[in-house]
Amino acid sequence: MARFLHVADIHLGFDRYDNRVRGQDFFKAFYNLLEIYAVGERVDFVVIAGDLFEHRNIQPATLNQAQICLNLLKDAHIPVIAIEGNHDNRPYGTKTSWLRYLTTWGSLIFLEPDTQDDGSIVLSAWNKEERFGGYIDLECGIRIIGTHWYGAVAPQVIEHIASAITALPTWSGQTVALLHHGLEGHVSRYAGALRYEELLPLKQAGVDYLALGHIHKSYSVEHWIFNPGSIEANSIEESKYERGAYLVELKPHTLNARLCTGYYQRSIVRLHLKVKGHEVPEAISAAALKLVKKAIATQKIQPLDEPIVELRITGRIGFERADLDTRALQQMLQDESHALIFLLRYDVDTIHYQSPLTEAENQLDIETDVYADLIAGHARYGQHTHHLSKALCQLKDLHMQEESDTDLYQFVNQFLQDVTHEAG
Structure with a gap:
């Protein structure tokens, strides 16, 4: 034999x-x-x-x-x-x-x-x-x-x-x-x-x-x-x-x-975080950190082994992709996990809203709906959609009327004060 x-x-x-x-x-x-x-x-x-x-x-x-x-x-x-x-x-x-x-x-x-x-x-x-x-x-x-x-x-x-x-x-x-x-x-x-x-x-x-x-x-x-x-x-x-x-x-x-298979091989861990579109960038970073800490607590990630870790973030976001600093997030997660290599896969789609238009709507209504769509798709500002869309229309009109920068600034400042007061 x-x-x-x-x-x-x-x-x-x-x-x-x-x-x-x-x-x-x-x-x-x-x-x-x-x-x-x-x-x-x-x-x-x-x-x-x-x-x-x-x-x-x-x-x-x-x-x-x-x-x-x-x-x-x-x-x-x-x-x-x-x-x-x-x-x-x-x-x-x-x-x-x-x-x-x-x-x-x-x-x-x-x-x-x-x-x-x-x-x-x-x-x-x-x-x-x-x-x-x-x-x-x-x-x-x-x-x-x-x-x-x-x-x-x-x-x-x-x-x-x-x-x-x-x-x-x-x-x-x-x-x-x-x-x-x-x-x-x-x-x-x-x-x-x-x-x-x-x-x-x-x-x-x-x-x-x-x-x-x-x-x-x-x-x-x-x-x-x-x-x-x-x-x-x-x-x-x-x-x-x-x-x-x-x-x-x-x-x-x-x-x-x-x-x-019982010989030396470096540990590889794959994690997945799915976002739904209502989270702000800070919340996604916090959720990613929480996920890595949980993986360490359950010994899925063993920092002493310096594993290779991959985190995939998928789903939909309500802000611009660039608003999440993925490089800083990746470094923070690598430090937390003591990974030899930490790979952050940021595979998300940005939410896009579209309001239906009717023949009876005038230009102001259409512009207001467009602004509302843009704002509603943003996790940080979506809760102020109604006020912000109207304010942007008014700001656009003031600009078209060639109002001075000082007047435009005063309008924006007053609007922010009113919103803050209502929120309080």
Whole structure:
């Protein structure tokens, strides 16, 4: 029986949110995962089904992170077999990549097939001296098949891969194939996903375990296709997905794959505040603060962990969007929650009122209704709609009569005094 760890979409060098600490999370997650489930479980090998790196061109610190993780396995005598994903594949027309570099230095085994001019694929045996090959037979009884990132042409290429597998020397053990591609029905808004039927030639060619990557949530199909998901959430949206690494036991007629998630991952918390249109900006800020404090009190947010927090404010507002200082609010909430990253999503609509007009209405009535609509839609001034709409009409008339600024000022001042007196 062979035991191995299946990981994918590690994305070392992650730089979204422009936060260096967040980038280090991906390194810490990968290292801790290997510590616990590769070295700790004494697996025979580890497979990486694409996207070890976030970018094709990486910084020295990112390369160093990869080498530290791979050296952990090398010291434990655990071989690592990898293929390229769409993030770290070499640019068209070039012959080298960072995975090739790591292979040259003996840090991993990078598998890739040869594509012939006629479109056919040849899988050559791994050559230890040349550090090149499309498949490798391991002493634990597992044959591993490598593939490229094929993108939109994957459905056409899979049959060629299946033919190349059937052309290989006879093998008495089990076969694992690595493929960086998504399967239809397991992710939305992904037009290039493969259909299950398009993968069946690989099963018919003798693949016992198809190790996928590319989609950042875990799923399995028909007990032979497995996708572990990314080791860390690459976005707030991905925090709702289950993800991790598969710890697999494979022997004739028996396959056990367990999704492992008990390693370091930064906490991500999503909050939602819905407003109804009658709140003033200060009330919305107070409600947001109250929501964050409640999340802390119920331990949904644990400040000591420096989580990533997202707050979405949705609904309708009765004032101009710019009247709420979202930057100041975001900073206050980040300070309160001690979040590493606090994302404030201000997705609101401004209330617009429209009074029906009749043919009998004169210009004064129409102007009064227009002013009333504008004022009624404002949370701070809506309660004074009647007085303010009439006053604005009178102020407009005074201006049209070319009254002096002093007279206009006196009118406004007197109006405010009258309103204050009535309110008192």
